[in-house]
Each structure stands twice: as structure tokens, then as C-alpha cells.
Amino acid sequence: MxxxxxxxxxxxFSLCMIYLTYLYYKKGYFELYSLLVWLVIFSSFMFxxxxxxLLSPFAEVLKVAxxxxxxxxxxxxxxxxxxxxxxxxxxxxxKKIEKIIQISALENESTKTK
Numbered sequence: 001m002x003x004x005x006x007x008x009x010x011x012x013f014s015l016c017m018i019y020l021t022y023l024y025y026k027k028g029y030f031e032l033y034s035l036l037v038w039l040v041i042f043s044s045f046m047f048x049x050x051x052x053x054l055l056s057p058f059a060e061v062l063k064v065a066x067x068x069x070x071x072x073x074x075x076x077x078x079x080x081x082x083x084x085x086x087x088x089x090x091x092x093x094x095k096k097i098e099k100i101i102q103i104s105a106l107e108n109e110s111t112k113t114k
Contacts (some may be wrong), residue, residue, distance in 0.1 A: 006068075007049050014046035 018039060025035040048055060052067045064070045 003050075010049040011046055014042045014049070017042045 021035060021038045021042065024030065025032075048071075052071075055067055055070060058064075059067050059070050062070065064073070
């Protein structure tokens with residue numbers, strides 16, 4: 001098995017992301033469940049980068065000419081789903097912040113009129 005440049009870059013990226021994920025977990029940015037999910041994602045990425053032939057059956061079923069094309073397609077779908085999830089979360093936070101501001105403004109107004 002010969003490791004090519006893109007595989008080295010992908011492994012380095014995965015290791016850096018695993019390290020950053022662990023650091024942010026230790027700082028309390030997210031909980032154990034999130035840590036485990038991200039570790040599985042980055043570890044899987046590194047594993048399939050090292051052993052791309054394991055995805056060959058999927059590439060044949062999906063009629064993808066090269067495994068790299070399959071990686072790119074999966075990556076784009078993952079990015080779109082993460083972007084959508086972030087959008088939904090931000091919209092929910094926006095509504096909560098607006099509600100908090102409205103309540104705070106009403107409380108400040110009622111204390112000024114007394």
C-alpha cells in the first residue's frame with residue numbers, strides 16, 4: 001500500500017481536528033456525546049483515507065468512477081447537512097434572544113414608570 005500526498009494531508013487534517021476537538025471538550029465547549037460523535041467522524045475519515053479500497057463496493061453500486069469522487073460527494077453532503085443544522089440552531093437562538101430582549105425591555109419599562 002502506497003500512501004500518496006492527499007492521504008498524508010487527510011491524515012494530518014484528521015489528527016489536528018481530533019486534537020482540537022479534545023481541547024475544546026476539555027475547555028467545556030461541548031459535552032461527551034458531541035466529543036464522541038466528532039471523534040467517530042474524524043477517525044472514520046482517517047480510516048477510509050488509509051484504506052479506500054473498503055469503499056469500492058459502494059463506489060460500484062453508486063456508479064462512481066473513482067473513489068475520490070465518492071469522498072468528494074460524501075463531503076459535500078456532509079457540509080450541506082452541517083450548514084443546515086447550524087442554520088436551524090442559529091434561527092432558534094435568534095428567537096430566544098429576541099424573546100429575552102423583549103422581556104428585559106418590558107421589565108425595564110415597568111421599573112421606569114414606577
